[in-house]
Amino acid sequence: MARSVSAMRGQILESALRLFAVHGFRGTSLQDIASDAGCSKASLLYHFAGKEKILTELLTPARDALATLLDRVSGLEGGRLVEEAVVGYVDLTLRFRREIRLLFEDIAEMSCHQDLNVMELADGLLDALAGRSQQAPSRVAAWMVLGAVFITSATDDEVAPDEVLRAEMIRSALRTLDHTPS
Amino acid sequence: MARSVSAMRGQILESALRLFAVHGFRGTSLQDIASDAGCSKASLLYHFAGKEKILTELLTPARDALATLLDRVSGLEGGRLVEEAVVGYVDLTLRFRREIRLLFEDIAEMSCHQDLNVMELADGLLDALAGRSQQAPSRVAAWMVLGAVFITSATDDEVAPDEVLRAEMIRSALRTLDHTPS
DNA sequence: GTCAGTTCTGACCGATCGGACAGTTACGGT
DNA sequence: ACCGTAACTGTCCGATCGGTCAGAACTGAC
Numbered sequence: 001m002a003r004s005v006s007a008m009r010g011q012i013l014e015s016a017l018r019l020f021a022v023h024g025f026r027g028t029s030l031q032d033i034a035s036d037a038g039c040s041k042a043s044l045l046y047h048f049a050g051k052e053k054i055l056t057e058l059l060t061p062a063r064d065a066l067a068t069l070l071d072r073v074s075g076l077e078g079g080r081l082v083e084e085a086v087v088g089y090v091d092l093t094l095r096f097r098r099e100i101r102l103l104f105e106d107i108a109e110m111s112c113h114q115d116l117n118v119m120e121l122a123d124g125l126l127d128a129l130a131g132r133s134q135q136a137p138s139r140v141a142a143w144m145v146l147g148a149v150f151i152t153s154a155t156d157d158e159v160a161p162d163e164v165l166r167a168e169m170i171r172s173a174l175r176t177l178d179h180t181p182s
Numbered sequence: 183m184a185r186s187v188s189a190m191r192g193q194i195l196e197s198a199l200r201l202f203a204v205h206g207f208r209g210t211s212l213q214d215i216a217s218d219a220g221c222s223k224a225s226l227l228y229h230f231a232g233k234e235k236i237l238t239e240l241l242t243p244a245r246d247a248l249a250t251l252l253d254r255v256s257g258l259e260g261g262r263l264v265e266e267a268v269v270g271y272v273d274l275t276l277r278f279r280r281e282i283r284l285l286f287e288d289i290a291e292m293s294c295h296q297d298l299n300v301m302e303l304a305d306g307l308l309d310a311l312a313g314r315s316q317q318a319p320s321r322v323a324a325w326m327v328l329g330a331v332f333i334t335s336a337t338d339d340e341v342a343p344d345e346v347l348r349a350e351m352i353r354s355a356l357r358t359l360d361h362t363p364s
Numbered sequence: 365g366t367c368a369g370t371t372c373t374g375a376c377c378g379a380t381c382g383g384a385c386a387g388t389t390a391c392g393g394t
Numbered sequence: 395a396c397c398g399t400a401a402c403t404g405t406c407c408g409a410t411c412g413g414t415c416a417g418a419a420c421t422g423a424c
Contacts, residue, residue, distance in 0.1 A: 029410075029411060029412085030411075031411080040372065040373050040374075041412090042374075042413090043373070046370095046371070046372065046373090047371090050413075055292070056296050056297055056298060063298045063300060066300075066307065067303055073310050078313065081313055082310070082311065082313050082356070082359050082360075085307065086311065086327065086355045086356055086359070089311070089328075090335075090351045090352050090355065091348070093331050093332060093334075093335035094344065094347070097335050100332060100335055101336045103289050103292070103293070103336075104289070104333075106206075106288045107286070110207055110288075111285070113234070114234065114241070116238060116241060116245045118241075118245060118248075121248050121249055121252060125248065125251075125252060125271060128252065128263060129267050131259075131263055131264050136342035136343070136346045136350075137342075137346060137350050139341055140342050143330075143333065143334045143341065144355075146271075146333070147331075147333025148325075148330035149271055149272055150282060150329065150333065151286075151328070151329025151333065152322060152325045153276055154282045154283045155325055159321055159322065160318035160322050164318045164319060165276070166272060166273070166276060168318075168319050168322040168323060169272045172323055173272065173326075174264070174265065175358065176354045176357065177268070178264075190402085211380080211382085212382065212383085213380095213381085221402075222403050223403090224385090224402070224403055224404075225401075227382085227383065227384080228402065228403090229401090232382075233383090
């Protein structure tokens with residue numbers, strides 16, 4: 001069943017993106033993708049030189065969009081620079097939510113599958129950070145603080161001395177959470 | 183060479199934590215850990231029921247620390263609640279930096295190994311978010327925004343409507359970056 | 365119909381991995 | 395010295411995975 005040129009190719013990418021976003025890159029086999037896309041594993045490797053090439057093709061649009069953004073703000077300075085970078089970055093992450101999710105799925109799958117159900121605790125932490133509020137803005141702010149501290153703590157030690165790191169994280173986190181309801 | 187009771191066990195955990203933090207969980211084989219710890223792969227499986235159990239044991243202290251924190255703030259409310267939660271969370275992440283890093287290494291390895299060198303672009307974005315500043319507080323704030331937006335965009339759609347999500351992310355990010363130098 | 369080129373597939377391969385198991389070595393109590 | 399137990403290992407196994415390859419199936423141009 002030799003279909004039209006790009007039909008199967010597109011279908012493969014679609015299936016891969018969905019499966020990667022659910023089971024992660026390493027947690028998804030070529031056979032999984034092939035079955036979902038409705039073709040043989042060999043057909044995958046006819047269209048793509050390898051498993052990594054599929055991932056590359058999926059992430060390239062996001063990469064290009066980021067490069068474009070950086071190019072656009074390269075001539076700016078001061079407040080304009082920061083503002084444009086922030087808005088552009090936020091819009092970019094929202095546009096490529098599925099692609100970002102697939103990057104995290106390996107972590108999520110790893111944390112959930114264990115005896116230690118971290119997710120329940122994460123919910124508790126989220127509640128505390130949001131001050132037990134159920135309002136959407138509070139929840140979003142809590143998520144941001146959770147992610148910000150989590151990722152920042154994983155940076156190289158050379159980014160900043162521990163004292164600065166700690167002080168800045170606490171200060172920024174409290175400012176983020178002290179939102180004024182719209 | 184049967185050593186004392188927990189000597190090899192501890193060595194295994196140490197090697198595993200280090201290797202996981204470098205090559206990720208899935209990127210590290212039992213043989214890798216065994217070689218690094220100086221024992222046989224079979225010895226690993228004598229001390230630990232399986233590969234996942236090693237990871238579980240490595241993450242358990244962090245999990246327990248988080249549970250303790252949540253228990254401690256469970257009786258608090260309002261400003262005290264948020265403040266205690268933030269400080270406790272920050273200190274916790276700094277204490278378990280290596281454990282957090284290992285969670286990210288699968289992502290990092292995946293993003294670097296590709297043709298698309300996202301890391302270079304990430305550096306550029308970091309520069310822009312920091313307003314081209316090289317000061318430590320600015321760099322930390324930029325890292326926090328990068329992580330906050332990245333993780334928040336990966337949350338379930340049900341956390342908040344897209345409009346609220348976008349507005350809140352931009353607002354919080356700008357506040358975080360508009361720091362007053364100490 | 366013919367034929368060249370694209371698309372697709374079944375069967376197979378080598379490598380790797382997590383894990384099982386029987387057997388060996390070392391240790392500590394008696 | 396003896397022995398039960400804990401610590402450790404060499405070897406093997408089944409499963410899975412990414413990838414190869416020769417050839418079949420299909421398509422469009424002539």
